[in-house]
Amino acid sequence: MDLFIKDALQNLASPMIMFFILGFLSTVIKSDIEIPQAISKALAIYFMIAIGFKGGVEISKNGLENGLFQSILNSLIIGITTPLISFLILKYIGKIDNINCGAISAHYGSVSVVTFVTAIAFLNIKSIQYSGYMAGMMALMESPAIFVSILLVRIFSSQKISTLKSNYLDLLRESLFNSSIVLLFGSLVIGMIVGERGMMSVKPFLVEPFNGILTLFLLDMGMIAGQRIGEFKKVGLFLSLFAVFMPVLNALSAIFLSSSFNLSKSDAFLFTVLAASSSYIAAPAAVRIALPQANPAYYITMSLAITFPFNIMFGIPIYFYLINNWF
């Protein structure tokens, strides 16, 4: 327990998390800090390239470790079960309408790049190694939940969702070829091809400044999360509690699954963080296209202003502790 408190405090006192809190507070006190949108987008691209590339180089060094197929299976099971559990809880306990159930479930089943990146920074600080292919697993876990959730809405809704048909092409493009999937897989493959020698030439850009750049990105994320604070009233008590409870439940399912697949502790930790995270880049766009009747104030506020801060501030050390003690 002492170790957990030490880890949790160390995490909260890390520059990345403190800059996130600064960003959050700066919007509350209405400071005029502004990070241009183009820079935010460029930083998001940087992290996807950095983790994909590093993963690819690790694979080229160590080959595909034994856990790969178990990991693929694990990621698919998590991607399919988490939206299903979320949907049923929202529908039968929260009494939320089917369309909003589907929209929220898609977010909680899909994954967050920035939460994953923060978990990697957490492992970096502790000098803990993880499998190279985990970046690929992240990309693999982005889309299934979106499709499962839309399918659930169709199964549970008596009236047809007429927009689905006309927007099918856009939905497919948004879910399967969105920037994070293309960049993660693309960088992973490039990393595998160029290997360690290629890594030497880009290391000063893609590896060394990783945690430093994350402080800037999390400052921006803090500001974006802080801007949504006014939407809390619309979200209500049940959904606010759901946004904290669901990541923990998803994390417990992922820990259970990962232990059945005999994955390494660090990989299991990253899987747990992925399962606990909720998407706020890929899923909102796909859901807005597929389920326009759903209320974006619910899913964006829950995902961005509640679950994301909870995960990076408290979730990450909790999941790390659980894995180290239960696994």
Added chain:
Amino acid sequence: MKKLEIIIEAVEKRKVCRLLDELNVSGYTIIDNVLGKGSHFTRSGSELSDVMKNSMIIVVENDEIVSKIINVLKEEVLNFYSGKLFLSDVQSVD
């Protein structure tokens, strides 16, 4: 000649352009990240996804095509998404 200003959620921009192409519109201008406040949400434009952002598409065409565009957009897009259409008379000078 008429000028149609289409303010639409950014996630639907690709679809609107596709519909315009299908109607053989000779050209259009797109302005991204159109900010403001409407009956649905404040359009902040500060999110990482395109949700909560607006784009504006400007089309100048003859009356017949413009009325077709309006009908198609009302049916295919504005039925489900927030947005605004503004129509005005315009004179092309070049």
